[in-house]
Amino acid sequence: MNRYENRRVLITGGGSGIGQATVLRLLQEGGHVVAADVSPAGLADTTDKAEAFANRLSMVVMDIGDEQSVVSGVAGAVTALGGLDAVVNAAGILRSSHTEKTSLPDFEQVIRINLIGTFLVIREAIPALLEGREAAVVNFSST
Ligand SMILES: NC(=O)c1ccc[n+]([C@@H]2O[C@H](COP(=O)([O-])OP(=O)(O)OC[C@H]3O[C@@H](n4cnc5c(N)ncnc54)[C@H](O)[C@@H]3O)[C@@H](O)[C@H]2O)c1
Numbered sequence: 001m002n003r004y005e006n007r008r009v010l011i012t013g014g015g016s017g018i019g020q021a022t023v024l025r026l027l028q029e030g031g032h033v034v035a036a037d038v039s040p041a042g043l044a045d046t047t048d049k050a051e052a053f054a055n056r057l058s059m060v061v062m063d064i065g066d067e068q069s070v071v072s073g074v075a076g077a078v079t080a081l082g083g084l085d086a087v088v089n090a091a092g093i094l095r096s097s098h099t100e101k102t103s104l105p106d107f108e109q110v111i112r113i114n115l116i117g118t119f120l121v122i123r124e125a126i127p128a129l130l131e132g133r134e135a136a137v138v139n140f141s142s143t
Pocket residue numbers: 012013014015016017018019036037038039042062063064065090091092093094113114117140141142143
């Protein structure tokens with residue numbers, strides 16, 4: 001099935017786990033994808049696994065916790081794709097899952113990446129998304 005034929009999608013966290021699996025699935029279904037991740041090694045792994053779809057895949061090293069990195073990373077993705085139809089926010093970090101054992105710096109880092117980072121990516125993507133007719137934003141969360 002080619003449900004995403006010619007759809008242009010930016011996927012954060014594309015170097016591992018859910019984000020990488022989403023990159024591979026959308027490529028299999030005809031999409032054009034930019035995989036963004038803070039980890040160059042993760043992106044290299046995705047490049048290897050997506051070798052068969054290399055003509056429809058680009059990479060961008062982007063730290064979603066850093067505003068300037070997001071501004072330039074999203075702009076680069078829009079340029080590479082020639083527009084933008086969807087954003088998948090799969091980048092995220094997990095620290096201690098026990099509140100009573102969580103330090104303030106750890107909690108602040110989680111908020112910085114998982115919440116503020118997701119906001120920054122959406123904010124920067126909105127102008128390009130609004131140029132299309134069927135834009136979508138997908139965010140991954142947790143319990
Ligand atoms: N796997 C699960 O069972 C599960 C359950 C609930 C929620 N989630 C959430 O889904 C999302 C993805 O989970 P996953 O299991 O695929 O995690 P993962 O650790 O395998 O992948 C996360 C990716 O995000 C990247 N990343 C981390 N910080 C970043 C940053 N500052 N900028 C850009 N990229 C960054 C990492 O390098 C990694 O490639 C996370 O937000 C996670 O909290 C996962």
